[in-house]
Each structure stands twice: as structure tokens, then as C-alpha cells.
Amino acid sequence: MSAVVFARHQITPAERLRDAGWVAFVALILGIPLIGLTTVDAGGSLEVSTRFGLLAACVVAAFGGRLGLRWMIDTMGARKLERQRADTGKSVGISPVKVVNVIGWIALGASIALPIMYSDNRYVVDTATTVLIYVMLGWGLNVVVGLAGLLDLGYVAFYAVGAYSYALLSTQYGWGFWEALPVSGGLAATFGILLGYPILRLRGDYLAIVTLGFGEIIRIILVNWTEFSNGPNGISSIPRPTLFGLEFSRSAAEGEQTFSTFFGIDYSPMHRLIFLYYLILVLALLTHAFVSRLRKLPIGRAWEALREDEIACQAMGMNTTNIKLSAFAIGAMLGGFAGMFFAARQGFISPESFTFTESAIILAIVVLGGMGSQMGVVLAATLLVLIPEFGRNFSEYRMLLFGAAMVLIMVWKPSGLLSHREPTLRLSRGGARNQDALEEAAQ
Amino acid sequence: MSTLLSVCELTMRFGGLTAIDQLSLEVPAGKITGIIGPNGAGKTTLFNCLTGFYKPTTGTLRLNHPTRGELRLESLSSHRVARDAQVVRTFQNIRLFPKMTVLENLIVAQHNVLQRASKFSIAGIFALPVYRKAEGEAMARAETWLRRLKLERLADHAAGDLPYGIQRRIEIARALCVNPVLLCLDEPAAGLNPRESAELNELLLYLCGEMGIAILLIEHDMSVVMNVSDHICVINYGRKIAEGSPEKVQNDPQVIKAYLGEDDEDDADDASGGIAA
Incomplete structure (x- = not known):
């Protein structure tokens, strides 16, 4: 089990911060015209006013959101990998x-x-x-x-x-x-x-x-x-x-x-x-x-x-x-x-x-x-x-x-909520032996 | 010995490149014909012409079908070559239906028979006896070949998840389910270990000896080609450079030159194809 964990590339906190930093940067660039600048009606004429406080809040939100999302994706991936490891060799519980x-x-x-x-x-x-x-x-x-x-x-x-x-x-x-x-x-x-x-x-x-x-x-x-x-x-x-x-x-x-x-x-x-x-x-x-x-x-x-x-x-x-x-x-x-x-x-x-x-x-x-x-x-x-x-x-x-x-x-669920494909027909004999057969074939 | 397929002055050009040049070849019925040649010699192009994936620039491909008389393969589209002429091929880089199970792969290969029996799917939807009978027969045929190729225990696995050597076997089993009169195998031993290629030899001899299926074999693994082929044709730069029994071909100076190059002109010749054995 530990071998698996080591084999996976560990994402360092610095990498996560850099990744989130990039996202915050993109949000900043997009946000300047979309959020940072706004037009106000000043008695018959339009004037540009700035909302840098709101912009800063949005950029921080993008930064935090990206950190959270990455963390979620990584922990989920690791958990799935662990589960797969634990499953190999065992027969499937509930199909x-x-x-x-x-x-x-x-x-x-x-x-x-x-x-x-x-x-x-x-x-x-x-x-x-x-x-x-x-x-x-x-x-x-x-x-x-x-x-x-x-x-x-x-x-x-x-x-x-x-x-x-x-x-x-x-x-x-x-x-x-x-x-x-x-x-x-x-x-x-x-x-x-x-x-x-x-x-x-x-x-x-x-x-x-x-x-x-x-x-x-x-x-x-x-x-x-x-x-x-x-x-x-x-x-x-x-x-x-x-x-x-x-x-x-x-x-x-x-x-x-x-x-x-x-x-x-x-x-x-x-x-x-x-x-x-x-x-x-x-x-x-x-x-x-x-x-x-x-x-x-x-x-x-x-x-x-x-x-x-x-x-x-x-x-x-x-x-x-x-x-x-x-x-x-x-x-x-x-x-x-x-x-x-x-x-x-x-x-x-x-x-x-x-x-x-x-x-x-x-x-x-x-x-x-x-x-x-x-x-x-x-x-x-x-x-x-x-x-x-x-x-x-x-x-x-x-x-x-x-x-x-x-x-x-x-x-x-990158491949959809229910991505399991059920075969349209099966050879009459049961699937219990299939696992051994696969192992035998892999040798 | 009757001729099953005669290739007559076949030429295939892609723009300025002549992949096959005036190639003539006879494939006898019920025998194994090997086709060898260095990389890029035009072997796979020949298969693509034979099976309707390419339209030859010039030349004829005559098939003496045992029940349907003479068929001109060059005028048939790819699915009709397999369906009507029963010339079935495998691919150099395996082309299975990866997400479908091994059994489904073999049943899909019998699509035309089953589709006809399903009467535009109406007999199929209501599971009428005419369809159920056809389905039972298709299953029986698939099971026979699964057993013959030692695949029956893997029948319900997704084909794409299986090891390479097994995928090669599945592809051959699937081609056999189309009921071929001529089976064209494109490097069936590529990536197989010695035990697997020995099994392949045995299978090929069985198919042509017991089942009477003619086989056209492209192969780089000399332990396969030389052992099973009745007749070998060597191609280089789209031309036939030698033909005959395995022994004769092995000692042909032209062949040795094509594979190993000559001492004094080793620049342009691509000898990297190399004789593997």
C-alpha cells in the first residue's frame, strides 16, 4: 500500500499555491473590465468609476476556490486509487x-x-x-x-x-x-x-x-x-x-x-x-x-x-x-x-x-x-x-x-454519473472464474 | 492446386509515391501464402487494396469464390469485400471494439447473418423463433472459436482491457466468425512471446489444414512465416522481388540484399526491417 502512495506524484503546497495563483491572475485580468470598472449615471452623462474592493474580493474567491477544487480532485483521486488497490484480488461485492x-x-x-x-x-x-x-x-x-x-x-x-x-x-x-x-x-x-x-x-x-x-x-x-x-x-x-x-x-x-x-x-x-x-x-x-x-x-x-x-x-x-x-x-x-x-x-x-x-x-x-x-x-x-x-x-x-x-x-465523475456498461449478452457460465482467468492470462 | 485469388499487375499510387508497382501474385486455395518485405515495402497497402480500403490505381484482383464464382475485389467497397467475397482481414495495430466484451466482438462479426434474421429488428424486438434460432447459432459459432482459441474463460471481459497477445487472438477469432474463404493476417505474431507465436503457428496450420481456409500472411517474425507458409512472396519498394518455397526464398540473393543491404550501397536502403529470426 505504501508503495502506491509513494509512486504517486505528491503535489507540494508550493505547486498548489502557484496553480491557484495563476487562476487568480486570470480572474484579475478578466475582472478588471467586468467587475473593476463600471459606469455610473452622473446626471445625464456616464462616468467610469472603479470597484477595486469587489474585484479584490472576487480574485481572492477565485484563488481560494481553485485551492479547494484542486485539493478535492487530488484527495478523491488518491482515495479512488486506494480503493482500486484494495479491490484487486477480491471478488466484487455488490455488482x-x-x-x-x-x-x-x-x-x-x-x-x-x-x-x-x-x-x-x-x-x-x-x-x-x-x-x-x-x-x-x-x-x-x-x-x-x-x-x-x-x-x-x-x-x-x-x-x-x-x-x-x-x-x-x-x-x-x-x-x-x-x-x-x-x-x-x-x-x-x-x-x-x-x-x-x-x-x-x-x-x-x-x-x-x-x-x-x-x-x-x-x-x-x-x-x-x-x-x-x-x-x-x-x-x-x-x-x-x-x-x-x-x-x-x-x-x-x-x-x-x-x-x-x-x-x-x-x-x-x-x-x-x-x-x-x-x-x-x-x-x-x-x-x-x-x-x-x-x-x-x-x-x-x-x-x-x-x-x-x-x-x-x-x-x-x-x-x-x-x-x-x-x-x-x-x-x-x-x-x-x-x-x-x-x-x-x-x-x-x-x-x-x-x-x-x-x-x-x-x-x-x-x-x-x-x-x-x-x-x-x-x-x-x-x-x-x-x-x-x-x-x-x-x-x-x-x-x-x-x-x-x-x-x-x-x-x-468525469465519465458520467453511471458509466458502467452492461454487456448485451454473456456466455452462459458464471463470471466468478473470470478473475482467475485474467490473472492467468496476464502471466 | 486451384488458384483462389489472382492479383494481376496491381499498382497503387499516392500522388507521386508508387506504393505498389505492377505486382502480380497468385494465392492458392487452402494454403498459407506468406508476404514478407522490409518496412515500407507495400505489404499493408496490398492488404488495403485487397480488402477494399484503397481503390487500386490500376490492375485487377480476381477471386474465385467457391460458391459465388469470380468476384472482382477492386470494384467492391470494403464492407462488401468482407460480406460478399468473404475476404476478411486483421489489422497491424489491433482494431477490436475495446469496450465491448470478447463475446460481443465475436457476435458483432456475425452482424449480417443476425441482422437478416432480425427482419429489420422486428423479429428481434419480439424475439420471434426465427431470430432466436439465428442468435443461438451465432452464439454456438462464437463459442466454438472461443474454445478453439482458448478464450472462453475471458468471454465476458471487455476486449480492450486484456493483454496484447490475447487481443491478437481475439482479432483472429473475430475474423473467423465472419466465415472467411480467405483470411488476411497483418502481422499476427507482432508482440507475441515465443510460446504464443508457437501456438499461433499451430492455429494457422489447423485453419488451413482442417478448415480449408486460405491464409495470406504478412509477418516479420521469421519463425512463423518460414515454418507455416507453403509459399512466400517477397516485396520490396512495391515490387515482387522473389517468390517460392521458404527455403528457396531464404537463399535468394535479391532477398538478402533487400533485407541486409549491400556492402557498397548502404546509404538509402532501409535495412532496418531486418530479418527477425
């Missing part, structure tokens, strides 16, 4: 898979029980619905980024396609939610293939740039093509989904029944919210079942193989074109479903809702959760939606809190 499964079942139970427990709290049900939309989007993007390894920065485009196709089909042609569902998904998938086709040869950064552009193109078209999308004014009075024809409103249209009259209960606006919540829960669970199943099929393994090594895929006779396009199409389709639900829930959509920030948040959910991990997406989506919500009390410091939380997660 991470089991823990994740248990958490998953608890989360499922909680999400089913939530609207019953908070049946009169509009805010809780609304926020939980938002979380589930992001979970679904995260699961969709997970196919493209997490499994197939294709960095997509324009995922919101498919969200927009799904939302606008339902909005237009319902307001222009009177389609209902359920008829429009497959069409919206199909349209989004078509757009996924349309995007995928020209960028088959691109990888990494280049792919990210083009997908980013695609996301912006869709948004800009929606803003400018007024005849088609009503431009920046958006589309309003989008019909809400019905439960087998039962509407969730106070009074039904001619020949229709409302949910409350059918069941003989008093009308409450919460019914619709709870219905929407369960609807997105079912959609999200179907998405999860679909993606988890695909992952265990040849197509899912092909996506993962593509992420690992594209050249090797070709050498194994796999048509990488089809594999990429199928990942884009299925990811886009799931995004389209989520977008369609979003339109139906809001009743109003405009290009405002489909900015690059949305893409960035969805991508952050996938990356923070751990690429390819389904449960990680749930955790990350919950965190990323709830942190800004809890931060509401901190008003203007809300985004600061959000940023700090993201930095901390990345420091604590």
Missing part, C-alpha cells in the same frame, strides 16, 4: 448492475406514485412532466451520441419537427393526437435520414459543426417562413390529447364527452395535468423498453461497434452507411415523439423553444449521465431540470449554481 436496477425500480415506483401524492400541487406535476420530456429526449439522443458515437449538436431540430408537424396537422387539418403520433415520428425520422445522408463521411468535430448548423437551419426556417409556420408568433391553440376520445376540459364539444362527466366526478384542471404526466411517463417507458431492446439486437451492437471502431466494422462486412442512418433515424424519431408531446402539452409553440441551448442541455444530460447509460440519463435529466428549479430562490445566481453543479459532477 453495480444490481444497484442500478434497484434504483430503477424505486424510481419507477416513485414516478407512478408522484401525481397521486401531489394530486393538488400543479407545480410538482408540471416540473415532473418537464423532467420526463428531458428523460425521453435524453434516451433518444443516447441512441445517436451514447450508442453510435455520432456527436449531434442539433438534436433539437427533430424535437422541433415533431412539435411543428403535430401543431400543423392538428390546427390545419384537424388531426387528433393519436393519429398524428406515428406521422410526426415518421417525419422526424425522415429528417434524421435527410441530415444523416450528406454527413456520412464526417466524424467528430466536423460532424458536430454540421449538426449544429442543421439545428439552426430548422429554427431559422421556422422563424422566417411565416406562411408555413406563422414565424416568430408561433402556433397557438394546439388541441390537447384525449383519452380514448374523452376530453380534459370543462365542457365537451357537440357529441363528445369530457373525462369528468364520463366518470361522474367534478371537473378539475389537475386531471389534464395528471393525464399528461402519465402520458409522457408511458411514452418514456416505451422509449426505454424500445431502446434497451434494440441495444441487445444486432442493430444496437452494430451502433456500439461503430462508436468503438468504424474501420473494424467495415472489415467485418458491416454496412456503416445503413448503421449510421438507422441511428440518426431512430434517434430523430424518438425526439419527434417528445416534440409532439411538448406541443400537445403546451398548446402553443414558437421557434423560441427550439434554440441551441435546448440541444446543449439534452447533450449535457447524455454526457453527464454517462454515454450510453439509460439510467444515467434519468439521473442527469432530473438533476439538470431540478437544479435550476431549486435555484429559483437564488434568482440571478441561478445559472451560476447550475454551472457550478455541472463542474462538480464532471470533477466527481
Whole structure:
């Protein structure tokens, strides 16, 4: 054990101070124009005044913060190393898979029980619905980024396609939610293939740039093509989904029944919210079942193989074109479903809702959760939606809190909250002997 | 002895550099053909042309496929070379799917068969018998090769975490799962210890003797090439400089010159490739 500690490079206090000093210096340079100088209104003219006291406080805060952060990273690293040392030779106690499964079942139970427990709290049900939309989007993007390894920065485009196709089909042609569902998904998938086709040869950064552009193109078209999308004014009075024809409103249209009259209960606006919540829960669970199943099929393994090594895929006779396009199409389709639900829930959509920030948040959910991990997406989506919500009390410091939380997660878990990868199939015999086999092989 | 693959006047140019120059070569069915030559001689380029990763500048590559007749490899894209012509390769710097387990690597290699059986994934999603049967067969095939290459105990480990020599074996096992008629091995013994390369010799002889798979072998480890090859072709500067049985090639003055250089012109010749054994 002691050998390990000695083998690690010990960071001296001087090094830490120097490191923190550099950070404080950068903070000082940035802070002079941002904090140190400010303009004051002096009776009709602007005058520059200085705030060097505040600047000094910020620089000291940066210095102290950096010291603390470094210390945290180092102690965590050392502790992890020690734990790894202690683990070698021992069989694994509780497998991470089991823990994740248990958490998953608890989360499922909680999400089913939530609207019953908070049946009169509009805010809780609304926020939980938002979380589930992001979970679904995260699961969709997970196919493209997490499994197939294709960095997509324009995922919101498919969200927009799904939302606008339902909005237009319902307001222009009177389609209902359920008829429009497959069409919206199909349209989004078509757009996924349309995007995928020209960028088959691109990888990494280049792919990210083009997908980013695609996301912006869709948004800009929606803003400018007024005849088609009503431009920046958006589309309003989008019909809400019905439960087998039962509407969730106070009074039904001619020949229709409302949910409350059918069941003989008093009308409450919460019914619709709870219905929407369960609807997105079912959609999200179907998405999860679909993606988890695909992952265990040849197509899912092909996506993962593509992420690992594209050249090797070709050498194994796999048509990488089809594999990429199928990942884009299925990811886009799931995004389209989520977008369609979003339109139906809001009743109003405009290009405002489909900015690059949305893409960035969805991508952050996938990356923070751990690429390819389904449960990680749930955790990350919950965190990323709830942190800004809890931060509401901190008003203007809300985004600061959000940023700090993201930095901390990345420091604590650089490869995402749940980065464990569960094999899609196993050789029937148990894994107990695997450790000996590995040792034998290493000799 | 029938010819499986005939390379005819193959030339590959990259701008002004001629990596392969008018190379002709015959690969017999069910035999091991060794390809040797100093570093930079064009051996890997030849493999890249064969397997569709490069489009040859000129020349033809004719494969007499046992069931599909004559195929022209130079006109096929890389995945079709592996899928339709069943010419499968390994890589000089191992290319596994590192985060996937050994077993998954071997199952991915059977993608085309499984994907067809999954009927656009619909039969797969509902686990219909047609898919379950195909999956069972794929598992059985993977297990056979795992056992043959003594990898079955490592089947559920991430391939990238395993030692180098084992990764080499996994790559060969994975290529075998594609069901090749011609297996192209690019330096399979590189980085192996003497025991491992002796095992490799045994495996190669088994594959061609028992399974009837023709093997094209690029190798610097002479204890492997000279012991297993039926026929050796020596390449230098993209040209074939000698061909024949191992004994004949070993004593060929041209080959000795290519590897060790001549006394009076040791400047430009890159003799560092060196005969390892």
C-alpha cells in the first residue's frame, strides 16, 4: 500500500499555491473590465468609476476556490486509487448492475406514485412532466451520441419537427393526437435520414459543426417562413390529447364527452395535468423498453461497434452507411415523439423553444449521465431540470449554481454519473472464474 | 492446386509515391501464402487494396469464390469485400471494439447473418423463433472459436482491457466468425512471446489444414512465416522481388540484399526491417 502512495506524484503546497495563483491572475485580468470598472449615471452623462474592493474580493474567491477544487480532485483521486488497490484480488461485492436496477425500480415506483401524492400541487406535476420530456429526449439522443458515437449538436431540430408537424396537422387539418403520433415520428425520422445522408463521411468535430448548423437551419426556417409556420408568433391553440376520445376540459364539444362527466366526478384542471404526466411517463417507458431492446439486437451492437471502431466494422462486412442512418433515424424519431408531446402539452409553440441551448442541455444530460447509460440519463435529466428549479430562490445566481453543479459532477465523475456498461449478452457460465482467468492470462 | 485469388499487375499510387508497382501474385486455395518485405515495402497497402480500403490505381484482383464464382475485389467497397467475397482481414495495430466484451466482438462479426434474421429488428424486438434460432447459432459459432482459441474463460471481459497477445487472438477469432474463404493476417505474431507465436503457428496450420481456409500472411517474425507458409512472396519498394518455397526464398540473393543491404550501397536502403529470426 505504501508503495502506491509513494509512486504517486505528491503535489507540494508550493505547486498548489502557484496553480491557484495563476487562476487568480486570470480572474484579475478578466475582472478588471467586468467587475473593476463600471459606469455610473452622473446626471445625464456616464462616468467610469472603479470597484477595486469587489474585484479584490472576487480574485481572492477565485484563488481560494481553485485551492479547494484542486485539493478535492487530488484527495478523491488518491482515495479512488486506494480503493482500486484494495479491490484487486477480491471478488466484487455488490455488482453495480444490481444497484442500478434497484434504483430503477424505486424510481419507477416513485414516478407512478408522484401525481397521486401531489394530486393538488400543479407545480410538482408540471416540473415532473418537464423532467420526463428531458428523460425521453435524453434516451433518444443516447441512441445517436451514447450508442453510435455520432456527436449531434442539433438534436433539437427533430424535437422541433415533431412539435411543428403535430401543431400543423392538428390546427390545419384537424388531426387528433393519436393519429398524428406515428406521422410526426415518421417525419422526424425522415429528417434524421435527410441530415444523416450528406454527413456520412464526417466524424467528430466536423460532424458536430454540421449538426449544429442543421439545428439552426430548422429554427431559422421556422422563424422566417411565416406562411408555413406563422414565424416568430408561433402556433397557438394546439388541441390537447384525449383519452380514448374523452376530453380534459370543462365542457365537451357537440357529441363528445369530457373525462369528468364520463366518470361522474367534478371537473378539475389537475386531471389534464395528471393525464399528461402519465402520458409522457408511458411514452418514456416505451422509449426505454424500445431502446434497451434494440441495444441487445444486432442493430444496437452494430451502433456500439461503430462508436468503438468504424474501420473494424467495415472489415467485418458491416454496412456503416445503413448503421449510421438507422441511428440518426431512430434517434430523430424518438425526439419527434417528445416534440409532439411538448406541443400537445403546451398548446402553443414558437421557434423560441427550439434554440441551441435546448440541444446543449439534452447533450449535457447524455454526457453527464454517462454515454450510453439509460439510467444515467434519468439521473442527469432530473438533476439538470431540478437544479435550476431549486435555484429559483437564488434568482440571478441561478445559472451560476447550475454551472457550478455541472463542474462538480464532471470533477466527481468525469465519465458520467453511471458509466458502467452492461454487456448485451454473456456466455452462459458464471463470471466468478473470470478473475482467475485474467490473472492467468496476464502471466 | 486451384488458384483462389489472382492479383494481376496491381499498382497503387499516392500522388507521386508508387506504393505498389505492377505486382502480380497468385494465392492458392487452402494454403498459407506468406508476404514478407522490409518496412515500407507495400505489404499493408496490398492488404488495403485487397480488402477494399484503397481503390487500386490500376490492375485487377480476381477471386474465385467457391460458391459465388469470380468476384472482382477492386470494384467492391470494403464492407462488401468482407460480406460478399468473404475476404476478411486483421489489422497491424489491433482494431477490436475495446469496450465491448470478447463475446460481443465475436457476435458483432456475425452482424449480417443476425441482422437478416432480425427482419429489420422486428423479429428481434419480439424475439420471434426465427431470430432466436439465428442468435443461438451465432452464439454456438462464437463459442466454438472461443474454445478453439482458448478464450472462453475471458468471454465476458471487455476486449480492450486484456493483454496484447490475447487481443491478437481475439482479432483472429473475430475474423473467423465472419466465415472467411480467405483470411488476411497483418502481422499476427507482432508482440507475441515465443510460446504464443508457437501456438499461433499451430492455429494457422489447423485453419488451413482442417478448415480449408486460405491464409495470406504478412509477418516479420521469421519463425512463423518460414515454418507455416507453403509459399512466400517477397516485396520490396512495391515490387515482387522473389517468390517460392521458404527455403528457396531464404537463399535468394535479391532477398538478402533487400533485407541486409549491400556492402557498397548502404546509404538509402532501409535495412532496418531486418530479418527477425
